[in-house]
Amino acid sequence: MARNIAGIDLGGTKIFGARVRRDGDGATVTDETKRPTPTTSVDDIVSAIAEVVAELGPTPDAVGIGTPGVIAPGSGVVEYAPNLAGFDQPVRLAERVAEAVGVPVVIGNDVNMAALGEARMGAGRGSADVLAVWMGTGLGAGLIVDGRLRVGPNGLAGELGHVVVVPGGRPCACGGRGHLEAYIGRRSLEARARELHASGRVTDLVDRAGDDPMKSKVFSKAYEGGDDVAVELIDEGLEMLAHAVANVLVVVDVTTVVIGGGLGERLGPVVVDRLGRRLASLHYAGAAPTIVEASLGDHAGALGAAFHADEQPVRA
């Protein structure tokens, strides 16, 4: 029997919704919509999500939501998501939205949802074993194992940004040392670029960004222009990423690596090329995976959330 699922990507600036019709193994996107994320309160965010669901058509069979922040597996609770109004303390998001829309709601981590979206309808389609690397402010990842999204008993699975790549290395925003995210997230690249600039290095990165946050486009333009600091930092970061991905290949064994996220999209061809060449020599078994750029853009999270809701035991 066909099922209609509303998938929601709850972001810091916008709420994106997609309606997916599932029929056997097939899936069709029947509608999409978006609106700004309220910056006022949890109540307003819940109402806005309910409105997005209503806008997508008749009441769906279930709703899936991808959200930033920490989620205890199976709880339906967002523990902490500082970039959403009122989410600085635990929010029973699944329950709140279920009350508003009248159907079961499942929530999941936004990067995991995007990974699942790419695995089901995007660049990883057809692969049962996928690692989706999301390069944005930080570095996240989602893991599809044997056709299923891996969340893990602690909800940790896919936290690739926090693997140790340099024992005792650079401090990470989480308090650890030498984590991958300390070498390749936008935040750490910017911090390092500003340090080098302050110590006298000339760089397009600071010239382009000024005092504003360095956007992904700033990094890609400087890199493409051959800016020394941009090339040095990004090449180092991609070398670390290659090691981390090589290690996932021998421990988890995946056939497809999808590169997404804001920085991942901007640097896509560079990342795919570099990773492919490095893995060919780094990977123990030699058989490098297929490496591809994400193909669903902003839609990945909402689509993944719809699949997640359809594939997981639902919780009202």
Next chain:
Amino acid sequence: MARNIAGIDLGGTKIFGARVRRDGDGATVTDETKRPTPTTSVDDIVSAIAEVVAELGPTPDAVGIGTPGVIAPGSGVVEYAPNLAGFDQPVRLAERVAEAVGVPVVIGNDVNMAALGEARMGAGRGSADVLAVWMGTGLGAGLIVDGRLRVGPNGLAGELGHVVVVPGGRPCACGGRGHLEAYIGRRSLEARARELHASGRVTDLVDRAGDDPMKSKVFSKAYEGGDDVAVELIDEGLEMLAHAVANVLVVVDVTTVVIGGGLGERLGPVVVDRLGRRLASLHYAGAAPTIVEASLGDHAGALGAAFHADEQPVRA
């Protein structure tokens, strides 16, 4: 309906067999037997396995075999296992044994089988997410994810010995560099100990072993006796192991780590203690897993093979 499965651990020196009766979620070991591994030919090894199966009682519903060597997933073929007579070229082991015993046969990697045995009936019992680290001549591991053994599309899953722990570091037997196995397998510890001895360091390791291979007991005795070289090498290896395990925790997310294998058994309490303390500080999420010594000894592989045969689609 109850099923009776014969599990076989095909080792370089002996063939160990266990008969497991599965009834719903329960499992009982009803018989065990062993004999030396023929050193003559594939035919003789297949016959010996068939005899072990016959000795375990009436014809079972299926047979599972854990074997050293490389296995293409789902093939039933051992590609290469240099320490078994005639296995220096591909052997259709599942098919050969199935012809001999008349029931479906499933084969799996010996370390994966031991990991599954420990997860089902040993130290990992009751945990759905287990990493079993097998410290022997080299370093292997098996991964139980969401209650299922992870083999992976390339049969690579759990190859923890070949994660890069030191980019560009010590050469590994596989030809790679800086792999975990280059720091903590018996083979690499011995090679390094003999290098240090040749360069003038005094060590109990060489005094105890002489020109013979250094056995696990030699390492544990020297370590316990405070031998400088043994302590230095093993502590360094365990530090690398802690980093590698910490990385599995954030990528795969497991709740239980089981330490087994010849060297793992001898050094068990040291490894459990060291790993526990290091993970508490290294692990990004802080919530360290339960770390335990393997509890099934030599029986883990045969028991795991029986469960594997019962849990996988069988191939005759």
